[in-house]
Amino acid sequence: MEKLTIKTVLATLLVLAVGFTGQVQAQFQSDFQIKQNFDRDHAEVLEALKTIQTSDEVNEVNEKLNEMESRYRDSATLLNRVLYPETLDGRMTNLRELTHVTGDRIARIGEKGDTIVVLEERISELTTDATRYQQRADSLNNQLAAMRRSRDANAAQARRLRQELDKRDAFIIKMVDSIFVAYEKVDLQSLSPAERRGLALEIDAQNVMGYIESVVDNNISFLNTHTELSTEDFLKLYGVQVEFNRMWENMGYDLAQVYVAETRRSERIGSIVEKVDEWQMLIDDAAWTTLSDAFAQNNIELAPFSNSLEFYTSLNTYLDEAIARAEDNGSDEEVENYQRFADFWFGTVKPRWQEYLIEANLMTYENFNTIDEKLTEWKLQAQPTSYTMLILLGLAIVLILVLLALWLTARGRDVSRK
Amino acid sequence: MISMKHLRLLGNISAAMLLVFAVACGPSLTLTDVDYAQPIESVATPDQNGNVQDVRLGISFNVTDLNVKERGEGSSLPEEVRFIRSIDGYYFVTAPGYRNVYVFKVKERALDLTEIIRVSGAGLANPAFNQRSPYIQLVDGDVEYRLTKDGLAN
Structure with a gap:
C-alpha cells in the first residue's frame, strides 16, 4: 500500500513535470515556427x-486532419492573420x-474499376472545356454574322476569326478522339445496358453529336460567306476537313451507337453525313x-483539275510537255518558261x-520530289543550243576525218612496200 | 489724421495676417489609431552584401553596420536575421548569437537606432520574436523577454 502510494506520487509528479515542461514549451513557441509547422x-x-489509393489511407489522412485541427485551434487568430486572405478554417475545409x-x-x-472512373472523369473534364469552347464559338459566329452585314469586313478580320474557330474545331476533334480512345479501353459489350446508359449520361447525349455537327455547320457557314481568303487559308481549311473526316469515319458511327437513341x-447520322458531304464539296x-x-x-496554264489526283496529273502533264518541247528545241523562251514556273514553285x-498540301493528304513528299526532278530536267533541256558548241563539234568532226585520212594514207604506203 | 507711416504699418500688418492665414489653411491632417504590428516575425538570410528582405512585406535593409556594432569589424554575417515591427511602428532586430536586440525607428529610407536592449550575456541561441501587443515577445529556448521600444518590460 505504501509502495503503491509512492509509485502514485512519483507518477503524479512525473505527469506534472511533463505537463509543466510541455506548458512552458508551448508558452514560448515561436509564432513563425507555428506557421512553418502548419x-x-x-x-x-x-x-x-x-x-493514396486505399480507403485505409483516406482514414489516415482524416486522422491527420483531426490532429491538425486540435493542434492549431489555439493558434487560429495568428494563422488567420498570416494566411490572409485565406483562413485556418478555409484551409482545413x-x-x-x-x-x-x-x-x-x-x-x-473499387465499385466500377479504374478505367470507367478515369473515363467518366475525362468525359466530365472535356465536357466542361467543350462548353467553354462552344460559348466562344457562339460569340465568334455572332461576330462573323455581323461582319457579313458590315461592308468594311475584310479578309484579315475573317482570317483572325477563322483562326479562333480553328482552335475550337481542333479541340472538338481532339475531344472526340480522346473520348473514343477512352472508350476503346472499356469493353462496352461487357457492360450491362444500365451501365452503358450510366456511362453515356456522364456527358449530355446531345452534346457529343451536337459538337460534331457544329464543327460542320460552322465550316459550311464560313465557306459560304468568305471567299476572299488566300490559297494558304483554304488549304489549311482543307486540312481541318480531312482531319474531321478521319475522325468521323473512325468513330462517328460508334459514337452514335452510344449517344443517339436507336x-x-x-436520321441523325444521315443528317451529319449530308452536311459533311456539303462541307467537302465546298472546300473542294x-x-x-x-x-x-x-x-x-503566274501565267502557268495547267489543265483543269478538281481533286488532288487531277491536280498532280495536271502538274505532271504540264512538265512532261515542257520537257518534250525543250528536248526538241531548247531556247531562251523555254528558259523563261522554266524560270516562271520554278519561281512560283x-x-x-x-x-x-x-x-x-501534305497535311491534307492532297500531295505526298514523293509527289513533290517527282516535280522537283522534272523541273531539274526541264532546266537542262530548256537551255538553247550554243553556236560555239556546234563549231567545236564541226571542228572535232573535221579533225577526226583528217586523222582518219592520214591513217589510211600511211596504211596504203605500208601495204605497197610489202 | 492717418499719415503715410500709419498706412505702411497697416499694410504690413495685413500682409502678415494673410501669411498666417495661408499657413493655417495648408494641408494638415493626422490619422490616428495606426497599428503597425507585424503579425509574425520575418526571418531573412542576408545576401553577400548584407541585405535582408521580406518580399511579402515589401521591406529590405542592410544589416552590415548592425553586425559590426554587435560583433565588431570583420566579423561574418549571421546566417539569419529576425525582425518584427511593433504596434507603434518600431522595428526589433536580432540574430542567433547576438546578445542584443536593436530597436529602430522608421525614417525616410532609413532605420534609425533608438535603443539597444541587452538580453543575453552569452548570446541568443535560437531567438524568435512574437507579436504580443503592446509588447514584443522574444523567446529563446525556454526563456522569454518582453520588450518595448524603451527596453525590457519586466
Missing part, C-alpha cells in the same frame, strides 16, 4: 492526397473536401479554284503550301 502539415496532406473527393474516387474505383440514329471547290487561279495568275508553292 505549412509543412498542409503540404504533407496535399502530397498524401496525390498518392479545403483539405477535408479534397480528402472527401479522393475518398469518393477511391470508393468508385429510333433517331439513322474553294481550294481547287483558288489553287488553279494562283497558277493562272520554289517561291510560293513549296515554302507556303507544301506543308498544308
Whole structure:
C-alpha cells in the first residue's frame, strides 16, 4: 500500500513535470515556427492526397486532419492573420473536401474499376472545356454574322476569326478522339445496358453529336460567306476537313451507337453525313479554284483539275510537255518558261503550301520530289543550243576525218612496200 | 489724421495676417489609431552584401553596420536575421548569437537606432520574436523577454 502510494506520487509528479515542461514549451513557441509547422502539415496532406489509393489511407489522412485541427485551434487568430486572405478554417475545409473527393474516387474505383472512373472523369473534364469552347464559338459566329452585314469586313478580320474557330474545331476533334480512345479501353459489350446508359449520361447525349455537327455547320457557314481568303487559308481549311473526316469515319458511327437513341440514329447520322458531304464539296471547290487561279495568275496554264489526283496529273502533264518541247528545241523562251514556273514553285508553292498540301493528304513528299526532278530536267533541256558548241563539234568532226585520212594514207604506203 | 507711416504699418500688418492665414489653411491632417504590428516575425538570410528582405512585406535593409556594432569589424554575417515591427511602428532586430536586440525607428529610407536592449550575456541561441501587443515577445529556448521600444518590460 505504501509502495503503491509512492509509485502514485512519483507518477503524479512525473505527469506534472511533463505537463509543466510541455506548458512552458508551448508558452514560448515561436509564432513563425507555428506557421512553418502548419505549412509543412498542409503540404504533407496535399502530397498524401496525390498518392493514396486505399480507403485505409483516406482514414489516415482524416486522422491527420483531426490532429491538425486540435493542434492549431489555439493558434487560429495568428494563422488567420498570416494566411490572409485565406483562413485556418478555409484551409482545413479545403483539405477535408479534397480528402472527401479522393475518398469518393477511391470508393468508385473499387465499385466500377479504374478505367470507367478515369473515363467518366475525362468525359466530365472535356465536357466542361467543350462548353467553354462552344460559348466562344457562339460569340465568334455572332461576330462573323455581323461582319457579313458590315461592308468594311475584310479578309484579315475573317482570317483572325477563322483562326479562333480553328482552335475550337481542333479541340472538338481532339475531344472526340480522346473520348473514343477512352472508350476503346472499356469493353462496352461487357457492360450491362444500365451501365452503358450510366456511362453515356456522364456527358449530355446531345452534346457529343451536337459538337460534331457544329464543327460542320460552322465550316459550311464560313465557306459560304468568305471567299476572299488566300490559297494558304483554304488549304489549311482543307486540312481541318480531312482531319474531321478521319475522325468521323473512325468513330462517328460508334459514337452514335452510344449517344443517339436507336429510333433517331439513322436520321441523325444521315443528317451529319449530308452536311459533311456539303462541307467537302465546298472546300473542294474553294481550294481547287483558288489553287488553279494562283497558277493562272503566274501565267502557268495547267489543265483543269478538281481533286488532288487531277491536280498532280495536271502538274505532271504540264512538265512532261515542257520537257518534250525543250528536248526538241531548247531556247531562251523555254528558259523563261522554266524560270516562271520554278519561281512560283520554289517561291510560293513549296515554302507556303507544301506543308498544308501534305497535311491534307492532297500531295505526298514523293509527289513533290517527282516535280522537283522534272523541273531539274526541264532546266537542262530548256537551255538553247550554243553556236560555239556546234563549231567545236564541226571542228572535232573535221579533225577526226583528217586523222582518219592520214591513217589510211600511211596504211596504203605500208601495204605497197610489202 | 492717418499719415503715410500709419498706412505702411497697416499694410504690413495685413500682409502678415494673410501669411498666417495661408499657413493655417495648408494641408494638415493626422490619422490616428495606426497599428503597425507585424503579425509574425520575418526571418531573412542576408545576401553577400548584407541585405535582408521580406518580399511579402515589401521591406529590405542592410544589416552590415548592425553586425559590426554587435560583433565588431570583420566579423561574418549571421546566417539569419529576425525582425518584427511593433504596434507603434518600431522595428526589433536580432540574430542567433547576438546578445542584443536593436530597436529602430522608421525614417525616410532609413532605420534609425533608438535603443539597444541587452538580453543575453552569452548570446541568443535560437531567438524568435512574437507579436504580443503592446509588447514584443522574444523567446529563446525556454526563456522569454518582453520588450518595448524603451527596453525590457519586466
